[in-house]
Amino acid sequence: MSKAVSKQALALLTKRVFSLEEIQQQLEAGKLPCTIEQADGEGARTLRGQLPSPGPVFVIEIVESAWPAKIDTGQDLGPYSYGESLERACKFNVNWTKAAEVAAQHKAVVLVRMQHEAAEPISATEVLAQMMALAQVSLAIGSLEDVAGYFCPGGEIFVPVEVLDEILQASKVAGFPPLDLFANLRLSWLDDRWIIFETIGNAQLGLPDFEVYADSRQHDLNEIAAWLRRWSWQHLQADSALVDGSVAIGPGDAKFDVLYADDALLAPKRNVIRLIAHDEEKMPEGLPGRLRIDRA
Incomplete structure (x- = not known):
């Protein structure tokens, strides 16, 4: 069996440290079943589910600290997460004047990632569809109180959760992919x-x-x-x-x-x-x- 690898990652910056139990309750209320798993050794607990239609496995992890300005080797925050990504996301945010102020207030991160089998081929169109599904998972969690905003580290985008919803809805109506959520x-x-x-x-x-x-x-x-x-x-x-x-x-x-x-x-x-x-x-x-x- 090929090893499961982490692919795309989205995040929610939060004003407090959430528990996996409250996120699980929120997702299952939206008919998205998931289970809490305890990692072997010193690994963190994770929440694991599967995207519909059928989709890849998604894994949710709580990072009990603010998003780091510098990403050290060994930090698994997504394969396209670069140092100072949050700072650049705020600097180049033309529509949210309080982005940097809000980002500075967050205390923790809910990391939402996809996993695939390492040898599994996947097209750009399929990845886009799965990223949209992953954004829907993030939106479901984002309706909880104390979420500061939606953050796509690989695309260096930080927006209020309500904007995440607006872009997804507009994309559905227009029939054009919501690239503004990912790049x-x-x-x-x-x-x-x-x-x-x-x-x-x-x-x-x-x-x-x-x-x-x-x-x-x-x-x-x-x-x-x-x-x-x-x-x-x-x-x-x-x-x-x-x-x-x-x-x-x-x-x-x-x-x-x-x-x-x-x-x-x-x-x-x-x-x-x-x-x-x-x-x-x-x-x-x-x-x-x-x-x-x-x-x-």
Whole structure:
């Protein structure tokens, strides 16, 4: 039998330390049966259940401390959890002005993870469906009092639990996956004109992250954000993926050079697909060399 391995992880930041018993009662009230298991040796107790339809096993663990700024080797907080992820989630949260304040008040974490058999093949579409089911589990727990917010460490997203519900409902109506729950969009200024607009978290879904480099005065930034989601969605089908070294057409029929890279410009370090706009404005000094392109 192959060994079960932890895959994607979601979390709820809480204002007190919850018990597994109260979480079990909450989930079973929502018709999601689960059992409490005692680990061998010094391992922590966990709550174990199975996602419907049929889905993989989910495991819930209580972390009796705040989310760490630095993740040490051996800390099992999900395979896509990086150091300072919560700080970045708050910094790049454009819709929740109190995100950092609320995050600073949490005392513990409810960690909700999926497990698969190590040799089990799974497509990006299947992972996305299971992540959505895992978000539903998190939403059920999130209705308990003293939950500070929903946190996706791999996507560096921290939002109120009610926003989690709103995004899931809107996704169902629109028929479009709730990528906003799993992968953040981050806008940073490289100088007074050039920006980098990027995704963080697509790797959880088996998709590449993207970096868009463009002159902000030549493009609508809202349209670029929409295209970042479109390009991500496009990569769910391998035959529609962007080709390294090609030219992609973006919003307003703008042209972008496509470059695959393993050195994301901003933390965390990860593989990315770079989309560099064919803009007339000179790029910031040193940036073409950093991106290994021949551009004035």
